Each structure stands twice: as C-alpha cells, then as structure tokens.
Amino acid sequence: MITCEGLVKIYKSDDLEVVALQGLNLHVRDGEMMAIIGNSGSGKSTLLNILGGLDRPSAGQVSVGPWDLLKITEEQLVSYKRDTVGFIWQSNARNLLPYLTALENVEMPMMLSSKVDRAYAKQLLEWVGLKDRMYNKLHQLSGGEQQRVAIAISLANRPKLLLADEPTGSVDTATSDLIMGIFRRLNQELGITIVIVTHDLTLAGKVDRVVAIRDGLTSTEFVKRNPNLDDVQQLGDGAGVGAGGIHSIHEEYVVVDRVGRLQIPKAYLTALQITDRASMEFDGERIIISPPKSLEG
Numbered sequence: 001m002i003t004c005e006g007l008v009k010i011y012k013s014d015d016l017e018v019v020a021l022q023g024l025n026l027h028v029r030d031g032e033m034m035a036i037i038g039n040s041g042s043g044k045s046t047l048l049n050i051l052g053g054l055d056r057p058s059a060g061q062v063s064v065g066p067w068d069l070l071k072i073t074e075e076q077l078v079s080y081k082r083d084t085v086g087f088i089w090q091s092n093a094r095n096l097l098p099y100l101t102a103l104e105n106v107e108m109p110m111m112l113s114s115k116v117d118r119a120y121a122k123q124l125l126e127w128v129g130l131k132d133r134m135y136n137k138l139h140q141l142s143g144g145e146q147q148r149v150a151i152a153i154s155l156a157n158r159p160k161l162l163l164a165d166e167p168t169g170s171v172d173t174a175t176s177d178l179i180m181g182i183f184r185r186l187n188q189e190l191g192i193t194i195v196i197v198t199h200d201l202t203l204a205g206k207v208d209r210v211v212a213i214r215d216g217l218t219s220t221e222f223v224k225r226n227p228n229l230d231d232v233q234q235l236g237d238g239a240g241v242g243a244g245g246i247h248s249i250h251e252e253y254v255v256v257d258r259v260g261r262l263q264i265p266k267a268y269l270t271a272l273q274i275t276d277r278a279s280m281e282f283d284g285e286r287i288i289i290s291p292p293k294s295l296e297g
C-alpha cells in the first residue's frame with residue numbers, strides 16, 4: 001500500500017532550510033495496522049502529510065497504491081485526497097466544522113465529491129458510538145466525542161488508507177482504548193490499512209507493527225511476536241504497557257534499507273567510541289561491528 005524509499009522533505013524559508021525527512025524508508029502492506037513513533041520534531045507529521053497528499057515530497061520515492069506522489073499532478077491529487085485516503089489531523093480544529101451537526105460534518109466530504117449517502121453517514125456515527133448524538137452541534141460534544149466524529153468524517157468517502165496523526169493525543173485512557181478499538185474493527189472488518197502516528201507507547205501494543213523515526217530516518221522496527229493475539233482485548237487496557245512494554249510484546253529489529261544501510265543507535269556508538277569508522281566481521285552467522293583496531297586495548 002505504501003512505499004517510501006529515500007524520502008526527503010526539506011522545508012525552505014527565506015534563509016533557513018529544515019531537513020525534516022532525510023532519506024526515509026518505509027513499507028506498509030495492504031491491510032496492515034501499524035504505528036509510527038518518534039520524538040517531537042522527528043518528522044512524523046511531515047511524513048503523514050506527504051502520504052496524505054497535503055504536502056509535496058522534495059526527493060526520493062513515495063507511492064501509495066498506484067499513485068506516485070512525486071509525479072502526481074495537482075488534478076490527480078484532488079481525487080487522490082478525496083477517494084483513496086482518509087486523514088485525521090493532530091488538531092481537531094482542522095477536522096471539524098463547529099457550527100454543523102455531527103451528521104452534517106460526516107456528510108460534508110461526501111458533498112464535496114457529490115456522493116451524499118446519509119444512511120452510510122449515520123452508520124459511521126453509529127460505529128463510533130455516537131448514534132444518539134448525531135444531531136448535536138460539535139460544540140455540544142466532548143473532546144473525545146469530537147475525536148470520534150473526526151474518525152467518522154475521515155471514513156466518509158470509504159478510503160483504502162487511513163492516516164491518523166496523534167488520534168488519542170488529547171483524550172483519556174478509556175476514550176483512547178475506545179478509539180483504538182474502532183480502528184481495529186475498521187481494519188479487520190473493512191480491510192482498511194491504518195497508519196497511526198503517536199508519542200504514546202501504550203498504543204504500540206495494540207498494532208501489528210511499530211516503526212520508530214529518529215531525525216527523519218526510520219531507525220528501529222518492532223514486530224508483534226504473536227500476530228494472532230487479538231490485541232485490543234487480550235493485551236489488556238494498555239495502562240500497564242509502559243515504555244518497556246513494547247519490548248515484551250514486540251520483537252525489535254533494526255531497519256536495513258534496500259542498499260544495505262542501517263542506523264546504529266547513538267548509545268552503542270558512544271559506548272564503543274566509534275566515530276567515523278568501524279571494523280566489521282562476518283562469522284557465518286553474525287555480523288560483528290567493533291571499534292577500529294587502533295582504538296582497541
């Protein structure tokens with residue numbers, strides 16, 4: 001569904017250049033539900049905005065389904081955003097129109113592509129648990145309820161790919177669990193591919209795979225040990241899955257790109273005082289990276 005190879009995004013202003021993504025690699029399979037974690041400023045929203053067609057990549061390769069997002073025309077981009085991808089923004093203000101009811105909000109994207117399907121809009125609101133609130137205006141709903149309206153809106157045009165930027169950023173644990181449960185159902189029952197960006201490691205236990213971004217590069221990948229575990233229920237309420245939790249549920253891998261490059265964690269390099277070169281041996285089973293000989297003993 002998603003392929004990024006050496007994806008680069010540079011933000012340029014008058015005299016400043018910010019390299020937000022510096023050659024990122026990412027592959028997401030059709031039907032996968034995965035999360036991207038990383039510190040503030042690591043490039044998560046930048047990546048999601050590019051995948052959502054809201055921002056243009058600077059260089060590299062990036063495709064979603066049949067669409068090449070580097071070569072796509074403005075005209076094609078409009079239909080890409082309308083038909084292929086659903087987006088939930090980091091800030092709710094961008095998702096919602098406050099003076100309309102929940103139902104009208106969900107119908108809005110349908111209206112823009114002239115395919116209003118009221119029955120489906122109602123069904124979506126029912127799915128996110130807002131059957132009884134669909135005629136309420138947005139300001140009459142709580143933050144968590146508004147966030148669920150945002151999910152219903154993002155699904156209005158039956159996208160194949162759902163991109164969610166911090167969808168549980170401003171809600172409590174119970175609402176966060178509810179939202180993750182909705183995502184899992186959409187993923188399993190409708191087969192929608194879901195990419196969730198989050199700071200929150202407790203969410204990581206509820207997806208199949210977690211990819212960590214550091215400084216605009218994908219660095220580490222965690223794959224669920226037993227993919228048959230049915231997460232949302234069996235992995236508990238998530239409250240107990242702390243920073244170490246990701247390791248108990250997921251197997252950790254370092255990402256190796258197509259030409260064989262990998263990123264060695266800074267802490268390992270520092271511990272071994274490796275700066276600009278290292279020696280590498282292959283013993284038939286393992287690859288051993290050590291400080292250059294001159295530094296040893």
Ligand SMILES: Nc1ncnc2c1ncn2[C@@H]1O[C@H](COP(=O)(O)OP(=O)(O)OP(=O)(O)O)[C@@H](O)[C@H]1O
Pocket residue numbers: 011012018019020038039040041042043044045046047199
């Ligand atoms: N429009 C922009 N112009 C210039 N620089 C930008 C722009 N948008 C983002 N950046 C910079 O690019 C880098 C990555 O930003 P991004 O928003 O992708 O981070 P993030 O991982 O989503 O962070 P957070 O977790 O805080 O949301 C940051 O250094 C940020 O300051």
Ligand SMILES: [Mg+2]
Pocket residue numbers: 044045046090165
């Ligand atoms: Mg962000």
